[in-house]
Amino acid sequence: MNKLRRGLGELGGITAIALDGTLAIPRRPWQTNEFVRQCWFITKVCAIPLILISIPFGMIIALHVGSFFRQLGAESQIGSALLLATVREQAPIATTLLIAGAGGSAMCADIGSRRIREEIDAMQVMGVDPIQRLVGPRLAAATVCAVLFVSIVAVAGITGGWYFAVVVQGGTTGSYFASLSALAQIEDFYMMMVKAVVFGFTAGAVACYKGYNVAGGPKGVGDAVQASVVITFLLLFFQNFLITAMYFNLVPQRV
Secondary structure, eight states: OHHHHHHHHHHHHHHHHHHHHHHHTTSSSOOHHHHHHHHHHHHHHHHHHHHHHHHHHHHHHHHHHHHHHHHHTOGGGHHHHHHHHIIIIIHHHHHHHHIIIIIIHHHHHHHHHHHHTTHHHHHHHTTOOHIIIIIHHHHHHHHHHHHHHHHHHHHHHHHHHHIIIIIITOOOHHHHHHTHHHHOOHHHHHHHHHHHHHHHHHHHHHHHHHHHTOOSHHHHHHHHHHHHHHHHHHHHHHHHHHHHHHHHHHSOOOO
């Protein structure tokens, strides 16, 4: 019961700091410089690893899907199945996992270090809102970068799938790209973007919350970073299930 109460308290704290940070974003003075710095940092640490993991991920999907479709005699639909798997699941999940593991952990460590050095207390004494100064720009940066990265991951995954389906498995480029629109629809793209926004915002909110409420000195910062990554992963898969279930119930699928 105590663990449940503590978990609900953590969830409430994450929700509270997410709402406060969101409301602080449009308030003046705008923290444009901090937002740009955070976007650049997330891009610097996440962009290349995202591409590197997306290409082999697409290859693995093409390998499994291609083997299964060949048994059914439907090799021409490999591209369509790969597009659905990449756009609906791989791109938003891979993007958020890397943002949480690299960018989010750095955000948490930065804010946590400011907390233990009493910089946040000094901001409050000087009349500077630490939520507006630190949390808001990081929430916006994580969300914007997730939306931008998810398209890169989708293109890289489809490219890797093309290589494996055409070059390795002997398919044709024409049938691969012609099948991309057989089962996919524009609503799949919209869902990918919705997932990117929700997942990126969640990663930023968890990182900011754990860093903002650090206690226990340098060891506490390390524990907070570890906890922020674990909590983000748990929330990510739970949110993914809910969004996917709602999507299949609200949007008719092509057959």
